[in-house]
Amino acid sequence: MHEKSLAELSSALHSKAISSVELTELYLKRVEQHDGTLNSFITVTPELALEQARAADARLADGTAGPLTGIPIAHKDLFCTRGVRTSCGSKMLDNFIAPYESAITQRLLDAGTVMLGKTNMDEFAMGSSNESSFYGPVRNPWDTRRIPGGSSGGSAAAVAARLCAAATGTDTGGSIRQPAGFTGITGLKPTYGRLSRWGMIAYASSLDQGGPMARSAEDCAMLMQAMAGFDERDSTSVDQPVPDYSAELNKPLAGLRVGLPREYFAEGLDASIADVIGAAITQLQALGAEVKDISLPNAELAIPAYYVIASAEASSNLSRFDGVRFGYRCENPTDLNDLYLRSRAEGFGDEVKRRIMVGTYALSAGYYDAYYLQAQKIRRMIKNDFMAAFDEVDVILSPTSPAPAFALGEKIDDPVNLYLTDIYTITANLAGIPGIALPAGFASGLPVGMQLLGRYFSEPQLLNIAHQYQQATDWHTRTPAGLEEH
Numbered sequence: 001m002h003e004k005s006l007a008e009l010s011s012a013l014h015s016k017a018i019s020s021v022e023l024t025e026l027y028l029k030r031v032e033q034h035d036g037t038l039n040s041f042i043t044v045t046p047e048l049a050l051e052q053a054r055a056a057d058a059r060l061a062d063g064t065a066g067p068l069t070g071i072p073i074a075h076k077d078l079f080c081t082r083g084v085r086t087s088c089g090s091k092m093l094d095n096f097i098a099p100y101e102s103a104i105t106q107r108l109l110d111a112g113t114v115m116l117g118k119t120n121m122d123e124f125a126m127g128s129s130n131e132s133s134f135y136g137p138v139r140n141p142w143d144t145r146r147i148p149g150g151s152s153g154g155s156a157a158a159v160a161a162r163l164c165a166a167a168t169g170t171d172t173g174g175s176i177r178q179p180a181g182f183t184g185i186t187g188l189k190p191t192y193g194r195l196s197r198w199g200m201i202a203y204a205s206s207l208d209q210g211g212p213m214a215r216s217a218e219d220c221a222m223l224m225q226a227m228a229g230f231d232e233r234d235s236t237s238v239d240q241p242v243p244d245y246s247a248e249l250n251k252p253l254a255g256l257r258v259g260l261p262r263e264y265f266a267e268g269l270d271a272s273i274a275d276v277i278g279a280a281i282t283q284l285q286a287l288g289a290e291v292k293d294i295s296l297p298n299a300e301l302a303i304p305a306y307y308v309i310a311s312a313e314a315s316s317n318l319s320r321f322d323g324v325r326f327g328y329r330c331e332n333p334t335d336l337n338d339l340y341l342r343s344r345a346e347g348f349g350d351e352v353k354r355r356i357m358v359g360t361y362a363l364s365a366g367y368y369d370a371y372y373l374q375a376q377k378i379r380r381m382i383k384n385d386f387m388a389a390f391d392e393v394d395v396i397l398s399p400t401s402p403a404p405a406f407a408l409g410e411k412i413d414d415p416v417n418l419y420l421t422d423i424y425t426i427t428a429n430l431a432g433i434p435g436i437a438l439p440a441g442f443a444s445g446l447p448v449g450m451q452l453l454g455r456y457f458s459e460p461q462l463l464n465i466a467h468q469y470q471q472a473t474d475w476h477t478r479t480p481a482g483l484e485e486h
């Protein structure tokens with residue numbers, strides 16, 4: 001049962017082949033059996049899940065159920081969930097019980113999904129390996145000595161190990177796509193503004209975007225249908241009609257123009273990844289796509305610009321964690337300054353502190369023009385590069401990451417090296433365009449992700465291409481060994 005797609009689970013629930021309570025129990029058992037090793041969950045909520053499953057079964061019985069009713073999923077621990085700890089992977093929020101529900105999780109609740117729990121993540125989503133979590137690293141189910149990617153590493157590992165049917169993630173610089181690539185699942189970062197950010201703990205507000213992480217593009221389309229929609233509580237939410245995300249899935253790819261950015265297939269790309277992506281390109285050509293070399297000339301400026309902008313926004317967003325109203329508070333503060341100082345010094349981990357300091361510096365008088373303003377100009381140049389490319393091609397294809405999942409601890413003392421793993425994903429956040437990552441094969445037994453980037457609001461097209469590719473290949477159905485029922 002845990003190998004089934006969302007559509008298959010949905011029809012099993014609707015035909016009463018299985019109840020939501022049974023399905024929820026099955027996944028809870030898998031979490032219990034396998035998560036001791038993987039550490040993909042920070043909090044498991046069995047009682048709440050079974051309560052929601054019973055409500056779903058009632059809806060399935062009285063005919064008011066929708067396509068996602070009764071399906072057990074998990075949420076990245078960055079989404080506020082009412083009455084449930086929402087830690088954001090940090091000691092700072094270890095004791096924080098969210099008093100309200102985020103827009104995305106509320107929409108998924110309204111669609112009838114069951115929440116199994118909250119998934120592990122890099123602290124405040126700052127990381128690419130899930131090693132900065134206060135709750136310990138997540139392990140990659142394909143090789144437990146390796147990282148699953150980050151920052152949505154818990155969601156990725158849980159979906160890859162089939163501990164839940166699907167999960168939510170967030171992507172500021174690649175946090176949905178990079179771990180999806182490293183764990184062999186499909187993840188969609190929508191256009192900035194497509195999904196509401198309300199109730200997501202803010203990291204870099206001009207870049208953050210939630211999205212689905214699932215087995216396949218078809219599953220992501222079903223989730224998007226429930227997740228998307230205008231929200232007046234998020235001032236950057238775009239008031240545009242929500243399309244039918246499944247409508248175009250079966251469209252043939254004949255005549256599709258796919259661009260290969262020269263700069264993404266250059267120095268630094270592991271040969272084993274290049275081979276796998278080369279084969280995926282041939283497959284897309286066999287499906288009717290036309291491939292063309294393109295250029296994104298400012299791509300190499302993306303990482304420095306991103307780390308200035310993201311850190312600047314983080315330094316501002318994270319100033320709210322001061323030990324006064326909620327979150328971690330140091331013991332016996334001598335005065336208000338001591339309370340601020342020690343609560344923040346003790347509550348935040350190293351990577352978060354590093355970014356707060358970098359961001360504060362970049363925004364300070366005298367340096368603002370040299371760093372922040374420059375970074376904003378680069379951001380515009382990167383956006384313009386994409387706009388020019390989309391005059392020539394419909395979508396842009398690349399690997400998700402330059403190398404496969406690395407070993408735990410390998411890059412922990414070298415943050416710049418770690419930042420470089422996001423080289424192909426960060427540009428989409430700076431430009432605000434959508435991107436999807438999907439499994440394209442294996443290199444030395446580890447999943448390799450392919451990324452497709454599209455024009456603003458082209459999610460239906462990205463899902464279409466990914467689905468057509470998944471109809472012709474079976475990479476997305478492969479599962480790691482050792483996770484059978486026992």
Ligand SMILES: NC(=O)C[C@H](N)C(=O)O
Pocket residue numbers: 125126127128150151170171172173174175176310422
């Ligand atoms: N949050 C993200 O999208 C991950 C990115 N590696 C970062 O640390 O900012």
